[in-house]
Amino acid sequence: MVTRRGRLALAAGAGARWASRVTGRGAGAMIGGLIALALDRSILSQLGRGRRTIVVTGTNGKSTTTRMAAAALATTGQVATNAEGANMDAGLVAALAAARDASLAVLEVDEMHVPHVSDAVDPSVVVLLNLSRDQLDRVGEINHIERTLRSGLARHPAAVVIANCDDVLMTSAAYDSPNVVWVAAGGGWAGDSVSCPRSGEIIIRDGNHWYSTGMAFKRPEPDWWFDADHLYGPDGLSLPMSLALPGMVNRGNATQAVAAAVTLGADPVAAVAAVSQVDEVAGRYKTVQVGSHTARLLLAKNPAGWQEALSMLDRAAAGVVIAVNGQVPDGEDLSWLWDVRFEHFETVQVVAAGERGTDLAVRLGYAGVEHTLVHDTVRAIESCPSGHVDVIANYTAFLQLNRALERLK
Secondary structure: OOOHHHHHHHHHHHHHHHHHHHOOOOOOHHHHHHHHHHHOOOHHHHHHOOOEEEEEEOOOOHHHHHHHHHHHHOOOOOEEEOOOOOOOHHHHHHHHHHOOOOOEEEEEOOHHHHHHHHHHHOOOEEEEOOOOOOOOOOOOOHHHHHHHHHHHHHOOOOOEEEEEOOOHHHHHHHOOOOOEEEEOOOOOOOOOOOEOOOOOOEEEEEOOEEEEOOOOOEOOOOOEEEOOOEEEOHHHOEEEOOOOOOOHHHHHHHHHHHHHHHHOOOOHHHHHHHHHOOOOEOOEOOEEEEOOEEEEEEEOOOHHHHHHHHHOOOOOOOEEEEEOOOOOOOOOOOHHHHHOOOOOOOOOEEEEEOOOHHHHHHHHHHOOOOEEEOOOHHHHHHOOOOEEEEEEEOHHHHHHHHHHHHHHO
């Protein structure tokens, strides 16, 4: 039940959203949510009350996993979700306000916002994907984020935690929770978890297994896992899983999404079918026509994300465009470029692009990658030989490219 003050706040937010749209300033979801929150600080908890909610968080894969979990859970009923990835309070208010009648919700939530958002919406399920360095000049140190998540989960012991047991930091965040479902979702990036977040001692890795030398802290046995063809779950569950989205990382995202939806009552077969149909997430992975080129758009925002995106590249493509900006949403410190392995582009033409294309070009030069530099990303695509081009861009470079492509239509 929304209070009278809450209804007035939502009405004012709806008015702001309408004004934003008619004046061409944007979709208005954020400004609508901000106005509603300014008028009633409790509006998020009011909108979350009475719903069974899944909260999805982590450094990488939040939007994709949220999209997949929403699709899987929609097999059981109407779902409210922030499909465009606005994952802080204003975006959550907008998403819940847009689907007032939905008894289910799947919310992507920024890692640092999870504790107070959980206090507001009292989630039934919390999905923990992964933790790695991301914009240290803006976000902060990841061990602090792990401790923040751990303390937030402690206030919600009834929530079921769907945690990636291949990620040391997320395992630590979930380790003390009484209701954990462990998923082997993959942990390709290990550079940020060489030491135990609980004891400070060394983490030893042996194949898929890992353990701490300083205490009884080790990789739990998974309840859910996957391989190249199937998804596996409790009680001998084995289902073929063929995804529209590329990469093993998305198979891990899908496995956690299915586990979360099944926890809230979805049929596993229907859930897998639903996640398999997801082929685009807020413009990511889509293929567009740019003159004589087809271009597939990939988003990467930090070393772990870049490693996964680079693994998805078509090495037989006519070209690869790598676009990097350094605005506040990207993180203005681009020292992370030196942690990404850009080697091994011998068979494809590479073009450095973006506002910080020169920084990227220097890194590519040290990696021994032959390349050209074209700052405008559309022009960079056009500079490649005719045919298919893969484009990897960080956050604001990705947004700028999508706006430029819209203007070309």
